[in-house]
Amino acid sequence: MSITSHEKLLHVGGVTVRFGGLVALSEVSLTIRPRTVVGVIGPNGAGKTTLFNVVCGFIRPETGDLSWKGRPLRKHRPDQLAGLGIARTLQGLGLFGGLTVLENVMTGAGRLARTGSLASLLGTGKSARDERELRDRSMAVLTELDVAHVAQLHPGALPYGVRKRVALARALVSEPELLLLDEPASGLSTGEMDELADRIRALTEKTAVVLVEHHMDLVMRVCDEVVVLDFGEVIASGSPDEVRVDPAVADAYLGTAPEELPSA
Numbered sequence: 210m211s212i213t214s215h216e217k218l219l220h221v222g223g224v225t226v227r228f229g230g231l232v233a234l235s236e237v238s239l240t241i242r243p244r245t246v247v248g249v250i251g252p253n254g255a256g257k258t259t260l261f262n263v264v265c266g267f268i269r270p271e272t273g274d275l276s277w278k279g280r281p282l283r284k285h286r287p288d289q290l291a292g293l294g295i296a297r298t299l300q301g302l303g304l305f306g307g308l309t310v311l312e313n314v315m316t317g318a319g320r321l322a323r324t325g326s327l328a329s330l331l332g333t334g335k336s337a338r339d340e341r342e343l344r345d346r347s348m349a350v351l352t353e354l355d356v357a358h359v360a361q362l363h364p365g366a367l368p369y370g371v372r373k374r375v376a377l378a379r380a381l382v383s384e385p386e387l388l389l390l391d392e393p394a395s396g397l398s399t400g401e402m403d404e405l406a407d408r409i410r411a412l413t414e415k416t417a418v419v420l421v422e423h424h425m426d427l428v429m430r431v432c433d434e435v436v437v438l439d440f441g442e443v444i445a446s447g448s449p450d451e452v453r454v455d456p457a458v459a460d461a462y463l464g465t466a467p468e469e470l471p472s473a
């Protein structure tokens with residue numbers, strides 16, 4: 210069945226990025242449909258983070274285009290993402306050490322800020338009711354992620370796995386239609402990774418997810434579609450089952466026979 214434009218949430222078309230003489234992305238295209246999980250995998254240096262950064266507006270592609278819900282996405286900046294309905298978590302988490310967990314989560318509400326909530330938080334348009342609503346919403350997301358008990362603590366004092374949940378809560382508070390996750394499983398225990406897998410699947414009730422991840426077992430378990438990059442090129446894409454048996458993928462992951470790739 211062909212994909213009609215209204216079914217495309219995000220489309221990346223023929224994107225090329227160069228750093229000096231190095232081609233980090235070469236004619237990369239991908240489409241994210243609503244409420245699907247798309248994994249972006251590939252060996253070190255394949256271009257995954259660069260692609261993530263292009264979508265976030267950190268890096269402008271040399272050629273190619275992006276569209277969001279059928280409209281061109283040009284010159285967008287990372288601080289505009291929440292307003293568009295896109296949220297992200299970064300490898301480095303990027304939590305503010307001087308704010309409590311609850312305040313950190315409240316800062317993720319850029320999209321809601323259009324109605325004044327963030328302005329209220331920042332004291333630029335005082336509205337106690339807006340702030341209360343944002344607080345309640347932030348607490349609800351923290352509760353959903355089982356970290357409400359640390360709401361009044363500062364993130365620096367918390368275990369890494371808990372901080373990762375706080376970063377996820379901050380991304381989710383804006384109720385994004387697309388969530389970009391950069392290596393969400395790094396540093397997590399096996400149990401935490403299982404919870405993360407369930408969480409990502411549960412998110413698809415409302416949200417599409419792009420998952421840039423090294424942990425193949427997580428990717429194969431939660432993704433509807435997997436895009437494989439190698440040296441900046443898309444060398445394979447399809448369902449986890451299709452990608453797992455693709456010889457080009459095994460070649461890219463040196464010495465890894467297709468049957469040795471983790472099963473779903």
Ligand SMILES: Nc1ncnc2c1ncn2[C@@H]1O[C@H](COP(=O)(O)OP(=O)(O)OP(=O)(O)O)[C@@H](O)[C@H]1O
Pocket residue numbers: 228231232233251252253254255256257258259260
């Ligand atoms: N700012 C930059 N300046 C120069 N080269 C860069 C820059 N960012 C990335 N690169 C290069 O572009 C290529 C793609 O890098 P990228 O970080 O996107 O890969 P990756 O798939 O995310 O790798 P990893 O899995 O190791 O995080 C690599 O060769 C990298 O060295």
